[in-house]
Amino acid sequence: FLMPLNKVNTCAYILGYLLMSYLFYMVNEQNDTEPIILEGKCLVVCDSTPSSEPAGNALGMSVRSGSGRVAFSASRQTNHEPTDMSNRTMIIYFDNILVNVGTHFDQESSIFLAPRRGVYSFNFHVVKAYNRQTIQVSLMVNGWPMISAFAGDQDVTREAATNAGLVIMEKGDKAYLRLERGNLMGGWKYSTFSGFLVFPL
Structure with missing residues (x-):
């Protein structure tokens, strides 16, 4: 069974659009710097572009504690x-x-x-x-x-x-x-x- 060429191009275009949308969504989710909350306690935040960490942090990770202000x-x-x-x-x-x-x-x-x-x-x-x-x-x-x-x-x-x-x-x-x-x-x-x-x- 062979699909007409124009339908193949249409399907490829739709699949490519869906793939790009998914990748864009995942990148935005990964760069989200909002803290992870579990039972009212702040856990770990991974930020690929941290603004408050010192220069030279190769991993680009910051850790914050919700009860750390003592x-x-x-x-x-x-x-x-x-x-x-x-x-x-x-x-x-x-x-x-x-x-x-x-x-x-x-x-x-x-x-x-x-x-x-x-x-x-x-x-x-x-x-x-x-x-x-x-x-x-x-x-x-x-x-x-x-x-x-x-x-x-x-x-x-x-x-x-x-x-x-x-x-x-x-x-x-x-x-x-x-x-x-x-x-x-x-x-x-x-x-x-x-x-x-x-x-x-």
């Missing part, structure tokens, strides 16, 4: 004297909130509560109040010291103890600063405590 920073406006502390855990309280995105840092207790499992970055900078003494501070996670810092030059009054690190935290874990020894200077907001979620796990 950050806090606090300072202390008055000195922190051990004799004035009413708690035996020696928690350093911060009375001035600079940033608290997600409101996971509680000012009253000065404890950060991890909203989800992930890698968190913390840093602190504290200044001792007097010379002839040593100040030592620890970043505590669930009651365990993770990183510490000290300043012990006996001839320097305004010496700083500072440190920073990454910590894997589970949802509900608590992080805070503990004054191990010495007197903390808080005037003029010299002493600070900050942290943020680097990425979820």
Whole structure:
């Protein structure tokens, strides 16, 4: 059975048009940068022409998290004297909130509560109040010291103890600063405590 030539050309034209339409649709779908939503959580976005990623990203991929906005920073406006502390855990309280995105840092207790499992970055900078003494501070996670810092030059009054690190935290874990020894200077907001979620796990 042979089809007339003009009908063959018509069928070929229709098939070609349908194929081009399908390819155009697939390309547009692939370049769509809207996040994939599953149960209210943003998963992974693949963008062949990312505008917010640094140059040189060969894969052209960006990852966004719907619950990734977690950050806090606090300072202390008055000195922190051990004799004035009413708690035996020696928690350093911060009375001035600079940033608290997600409101996971509680000012009253000065404890950060991890909203989800992930890698968190913390840093602190504290200044001792007097010379002839040593100040030592620890970043505590669930009651365990993770990183510490000290300043012990006996001839320097305004010496700083500072440190920073990454910590894997589970949802509900608590992080805070503990004054191990010495007197903390808080005037003029010299002493600070900050942290943020680097990425979820």
